[in-house]
Amino acid sequence: MAATPLKSFKTVQLQVAEERSFVHRVGNWFFVIIFVLLLIILLFPRLIDQVRRALQSRKAQAVIEDRQPDYHAVLLQYLPYYRNLPPRLQERFLKRTVVFMTTKEFEFVEITPEERMSLLISATAVQLTFGLEQYLMDHFEKIYVLRHDYHYGPNSVPFQGHVSHDGIYLSWSNFIKGYDNYFDGDNVGLHEMAHALAYVNFNVSEGRDDGFHDRFIRFSATGREVFETMQSDISGGFLGRYAATRYEEFWAVCVENFFERPTSFKIQLPELYSAMCKLLNQDTLTPGIVLNVVENV
Ligand SMILES: [Zn+2]
Numbered sequence: 567m568a569a570t571p572l573k574s575f576k577t578v579q580l581q582v583a584e585e586r587s588f589v590h591r592v593g594n595w596f597f598v599i600i601f602v603l604l605l606i607i608l609l610f611p612r613l614i615d616q617v618r619r620a621l622q623s624r625k626a627q628a629v630i631e632d633r634q635p636d637y638h639a640v641l642l643q644y645l646p647y648y649r650n651l652p653p654r655l656q657e658r659f660l661k662r663t664v665v666f667m668t669t670k671e672f673e674f675v676e677i678t679p680e681e682r683m684s685l686l687i688s689a690t691a692v693q694l695t696f697g698l699e700q701y702l703m704d705h706f707e708k709i710y711v712l713r714h715d716y717h718y719g720p721n722s723v724p725f726q727g728h729v730s731h732d733g734i735y736l737s738w739s740n741f742i743k744g745y746d747n748y749f750d751g752d753n754v755g756l757h758e759m760a761h762a763l764a765y766v767n768f769n770v771s772e773g774r775d776d777g778f779h780d781r782f783i784r785f786s787a788t789g790r791e792v793f794e795t796m797q798s799d800i801s802g803g804f805l806g807r808y809a810a811t812r813y814e815e816f817w818a819v820c821v822e823n824f825f826e827r828p829t830s831f832k833i834q835l836p837e838l839y840s841a842m843c844k845l846l847n848q849d850t851l852t853p854g855i856v857l858n859v860v861e862n863v
Contacts, residue, residue, distance in 0.1 A: 622665055622668065622669055623665060625668050626661060626664040626665040626668050627661075629664050629668060630660065630661060630664050633664075634660065637660055637663070637664070637685055638656070638660060640682050640685055640686070641656075641659070641660065641663070641685070641686075641689055644682075644686055644689075644745050645686070645689055645693070645745070646748050647693045647825065647850065648689065648693075650850065650855070651855060652853075652854070655854075655855065655856070658863055659689070659692060659693075659696065661863060662692045662696070662701055662863075663685065663688045663689045663692045664688075665702070666688040666691055666692055666701065666702060667684050667685060667688035669702060670684070670688070670706070670707065670708070670709050671707055671708050671709070672684045672687075672708075672709050672710075672711060673708060673709070673710050673711070673733075674711045675710055675711065675712045675713070676712065676713050677711060677712065677713040677738055679711075683711055683738060684709075684711075686741070686742075686745070686755075687709060687711070687736060687741065687755060690741075690753075690755035690756055690759050691703065691759045691762070693756070693825065694756060694759045694760060694763060694821060694825075694846070695763065695775075695846075696846075696848055696855070696856060696860075697846050697847030697848035697855075697856050697857065697858075697860060698775045698777065698778050698846070698847060698860070699775055699777060699860060699861060699862045700773055700774065700775035700776075700778075700862070701775075701862075702773055703762050703763065703766045703773045704766070704772040704773035705765070705766045705770045705771075705772040705773050706729075706733055706734050706762060706765075706766070706773075707733070708732065708733035708734075709733060709734045709735075709736070710733050710734070710735045710736070711736055711737075711738055712735065712736070712737045712738065713737065713738060713739065714737055714738075714739045714740075715737055715739075715740065716735075716737060718735075725737070726740040726754045727740065727741070727754045727755075727757065727758040728758065728761075729758055729761040729762045729765055731769075734758055734759070734762050735758070736754065736755060736758055737754070740754045741754055741755045744756070748826055749826050749827060750826060750827075751806075751819075751822050751823040751826045751827045752822060752826070753822045753825070753826055756818075756821050756822050756825055756826075757818045757819070757821065757822050758818075759821075760817055760818040760820075760821035760822075761814065761817075761818055763778070764814065764817060767779045767782065768782075777847070778845065778846075781844060781845045782845060784841070784844070784845075785841045785842070785844070785845040787841075788837050788838050788841040789813075789816065789817070789820070789838065789841065790813070792805075792816075792835060792838050793809075793810070793813055793816045796809065796810040796816075797810060803834070804823070804830065804831070804834040804835060805819050805820065805823060805835075806819065820838070820842060821842075824839070824842045824846070824850075825850060828849075828850050828851050829851065832851065843857065844857075847860070
């Protein structure tokens, strides 16, 4: 039996070097794969979001090309806010309204649907968020439209509207009344959209606007003070008793008065009015309305 020849020292050295090089290569590939996976995890949701937004925008654009004159006429007829916007902002407002409308599912409960209903409800949300980057309140996929006041849960008092985890609820008769008399500080559409905006920013994460979320803390420094003072004022002052019941209602009533009675609001509660302007990045008493440029059309 022939003896196995001994490997030379040089051959052994080469084998060890090759093994080390293999381990090194495997190690490199491992880090590359981990890096690529991390990149996918980080960028994928953003990419999906961008694609989704682009598709939403395209869908809305097609609707606008088809219906623009009619929608413009409806918004002019019902919305003093829209009438006051310069033409270039009216264009942006209408686009946002159509994007909002085409991304929501409207469910009409015991009421015959009309196109103006979903258009005007969407426009109310857009009015409130016109100075914000994120305006779609993505968490809410469904908006329920009811005919009149309705009963909800164990409450004996009828509702004009409310916001819950599964959607935004509005009674059409009360919604349209809010626009029939726009200057009385009572607007259920704006009121419920204020609750919905707070909900997407503080209760869930889909649709959060980081700027609004951060500024709300600064707003509350002033807001809480006014709210506390109202607790000992039986009349409730300018904002009324209902605003003093809970801080959530205080916020929603502030929104109604901010849009419907801005001049009196500014005179009666100047610091709170200024805090609202900064928070929402808009002031209906200034010609351009939006205070700082909003990137997202
Ligand atoms: Zn409320």
